[in-house]
Amino acid sequence: MKGVEFAMFRFFETLVHPYPSGEPKTPPRGLLAFLHYYSRPVLPLLGVMSLLTALVSVAEVVFFSYMGDLVDWLSNAERENFFAEHGASLASMALMIVVGFPLLILLQSLLTHQSIFGNYPMIGRWLAHRHILRQSMAFFQDEFAGRVSQKVMQTALAIRETVMKLTNLFVYVVVYFTGAMFLVGSADPWLMLPLVVWLAGYIGIMVIFVPRLRRVSMAQADARAQMTGRIVDSYTNIQTIKLFADSLREQAYARDAMDTFMQTVHRQMRLVTLMTVTLTVLNSLLLASVAGIAIMAWYFSFISLGVIAVAIALVMRIRFMSDWILWEVAGLFENIGTVQDGINTIAQTPAITDQPNAKELMVPRGEIRFEQLHFHYGKVRDDECHPRVIEDLSLTIQPGEKVGIIGRSGAGKSTLANLLLRFYDLETGHILIDGQDIVEVTQESLRRQIGMVTQDTSLLHRSIRDNIRYGSPHATDEQVMEAARRAHADVFLDTLSDPQGRRGLDAHVGERGVKLSGGQRQRIAIARVLLKNAPILVLDEATSALDSEVEAAIQEQLYALMKGKSVLAIAHRLSTIAMLDRLVVMDRGRIIETGTHEELLRRDGLYAALWKRQSGGFLGEDVGNAADTEKTIVDEA
Template identity: 70%
Template sequence: MFSRVLAPLFDYFEARINPYPDGRVETPPKGLMAFLWHFSRPVWPMLLWMSLFTALVSATEVVFFNYMGELVDWLAGVERVGFWQAHGAALIGVGIAMLIGLPLLVLLQSLVTNQSIFGNYPMIGRWLSHRHMLGQSLAFYQDEFAGRVSQKVMQTALAIRETVTKVMDLLVYAIVYFTGAAILLIKADIWLALPLFVWLLGYLAIMRFFVPRLRNVSMAQANARAQMTGRVVDSYSNIQTIKLFADTRHEQNYAREAMEGFMTTVHGQMRLVTVLSVCLTLLNTLLLVGMAATVLVAWYTQVISLGVLAIAIALVMRVRFMSDWILWEVARLFENVGTVQDGMNTIANAPAVRDAPEAPTLAVPRGEIRFDALHFGYAEAGGAYKPVFDSLDLTIAPGEKVGLIGRSGAGKSTLANLLLRFYDLQGGAIRIDGQNIAEVTQTSLRHQIGMVTQDTSLLHRSLRDNIRYGSPDAGDDAVWDAVRQAHADGFINDLVDPEGRRGLDAHVGERGVKLSGGQRQRIAIARVLLKNAPILVLDEATSALDSEVEAAIQEQLEHLMQGKTVIAIAHRLSTIAMLDRLLVVDGGQIVEAGTHRELLAKNGIYARLWKHQSGGFIGLDAPDQASTDKGYLDPA
């Protein structure tokens, strides 16, 4: 009933802040204050309103204490018979003001704090951080635990809210309350304020000693917690490998090592907490005893009235309880500051690969690809680079189908990753139809390239969502057409997930673990068929398929490649022998180029690889052209 009455107010205040702000994705700044402000800008007006209402509530409490002291003096100095005539109207007025005014202030403070700020504020942090992390380069995620990154995004967003709201809430509440209490005591007798100011000096000394230490141990704890979570998530993500090698003991020790590191920080934190509790209790007891002795002496010598005595004792009791709350809130504040600083070290990293300012959209009317004087190497420890390509030049004509061949580590997949701009070059340029890919948006570049990789991972969503990932507006008819072309219709209708969802609605599990390697590969091929991009990259696209399915899909791949510029990488030479041109990559250079027959005639690296795969029967190396064109080469 009460919630229904307040529902319009709830709706109004919940809508005061947009938890999903739009605009260009920005890298958060590195400094603590700038980092906090980056995520606090949309909330700032409501934070000021929260502080105002907090100040009014605090001032109301102090005024009420003062009135209670006056009430004691009235009771002490007036006969019962004439009390209501003298003070009845004032008492009723104060009672009504407190019954209506204070709950109204608390309601407004709660609406601003709970409805506007508490839910929306951390979601802004999660949303902005997530958008930024999605733009991080591939190299970033190759060096990080996914679980550790996700936990830092979630933890840091909450810690930002707690840090900012606690600072504003504590400062306003403590300043207003302590100042009001000091004014009331000084107004009665300046000596009554002496125990309060002595206590304040001791309180600040305790904070100065303990808070930095709690902050440091909290930072270490946040990092240890993220490390522990990352290791646990890594184990769960690779559970098949763990079970395959039956090495759960090693995984237990791997996780326990991180857990022990986390527990070390917990023990250090709890030791500080114990000493802090004892010091604070001692200080508060000294305040209570000191103030009691002071007011009793002052009352006994008739310096103060009984009402002032009551105010002083009540205020001291309130300050005593408030000091516990403030100190623990300050301790938690610095714990949150430690979490924010730890998260900032991960979240505030600028992406290694960024769009140029005002980068245009890539247009691909023809599909020519040029690699001009390519220089690239992977970063190593100490800032050095392990070279992969040195002045590589290559031109792929519009609509040409090119196969890349070479030993593992020769740079074939790296070339495909550079084309997709997963990494930036150290020199040279890659141009598509004359446009430098470093000068166009990454999104438009990847929209124009379809890729099927050897290690196909799917999103833990429905099959429909996975297939439509590159073409979100595609209808079910188009999806089924791509499924049939990829020869995936034979198993999709039989799929059922634990929630009872079937066919295209069935969810495939994390990274697609509920499907076999061949099934995942066929879904990946269906996804690229549906995307229908003008440039196609096939990186061992049929490696996970059995021979029968590969032969059936080969025809669809040939259909898919029509009118497209194609780069195909394969270890099985039979899968690419029918392409227009084959390139042998070795040592970061193209050492051989030509058609299948031309390369066999050269009797070089390609011929040796072909001989090795064909079992040494060199007579099989020159099949008739018809079979070559259809891609049915099978040296076995």
């Protein structure tokens, strides 16, 4: 029996695939088009569900009609002949009530709950999440991560609720109310009058209250997302909050968002109270008027007792339905508000997209050419106050050449690396890798060919193994461990554990790697790049979080990793890049000096001034000796 039950549930659960394949697209911004975009996989089943809902509505009206007939039969029939005259009708109705109607409800429930209810919002989450992942870095810099995730989760559920409420309400109300009107009208047309008047009043209530509820719900959805975003922001930056010991200000920051949310709640509840009282008065008038007309019609022998029973029962049913319908309509518009709010976030076209004919990037040599780049993060340009971050920059890195980028903070060094990775699109100019414009290749193939270690290393809240293997998903455990050893991360792996008892490579590192020190995170990031082994290497303060002893040990591996690769290394600690093939000095988005360490010192320009300020580098080592040591390491590698 359990096997049959499981097979039945499993059949309906697999009628809809919750993870549609194909490339994600930007959803349309119109409400109906947006709903249709995320509903396409379930539209056939929604049609079948609507048909079943209509049949349920018809069955309920037939039950009321039969109840009226039964009252008339019982009031007029003789006991001796009752079953002979009405036994067949009683048996058929009993069969319909006991067998037919439950089977109809079973089929409707299986389709609704097994096929649609769980799969439908997952389709929305899956498609929206994949689309959000394609957004540019600027998108995530302008949004709270918690706010975006809240929008994805809320909107997916709201899409399901909106579409299902629309279909259920429309079908159920139209079929049921039409059947009720026909049933009482066929007995006495005057009984239709209170229903028509009630319907007009009911529509009036919805016209008055529902749009107001919709506006409040939209404001509430936005306030809820804002509140969630602030709370998540606090938890994400809990170390900063505790470091500055200002929990009262943080509480005030969260409470401000909570107060805004509560204001929308109070506005909503006021409308709900007024709407409930108004509807109760309208329903009471309907019951009194239908009962009065029915009793008078019976008094003058226009209708039978069965019609009175049907009319009163239908009115009582409509009274209960009216509360349900009004709340469903209010909930419908609340969900519509949530969907419309979600559209503003989810339906944004990615700022960085692949061209329709984009190809895979191939890097047989590793030549990088920056040709007349201009870039200023989309800000309005003012030559004196707001110069471009990158201004008419041209630079060629030969295959296998190691180039260091130096400059004051804000000179445009990290921006140059971000443009190479195409986190942003240029205003003018071109970046070419082995003659291929990075705009004409796929973003994923571009970033697969570049290994990067940044100074602000954040890890995924997964295991150490998963974090190291992220750049090379098919690497074996032996290769992962070898990369960890080369990055000197193996020295602390045995000490790591998490609350679930996982240890070593299996230990989870916490959100953004918060359970590890800065140096430990950087070593994991270096291990990840070592394992990736891409032909182009970008180092943005790659060893900034390491102490001198560990840095010296890891640099041996970095120099070995650099062999045969084109390298772009950014550093404030000049000793870490002084021995590269060529140094490029940037200032205010331009290249102002270029040459080897010795050449730039002899030129006595900005580089020489920065070098003198660092007193020969933070490591305090002799440049000539360092050069010999590092050259030996590279040659031996």
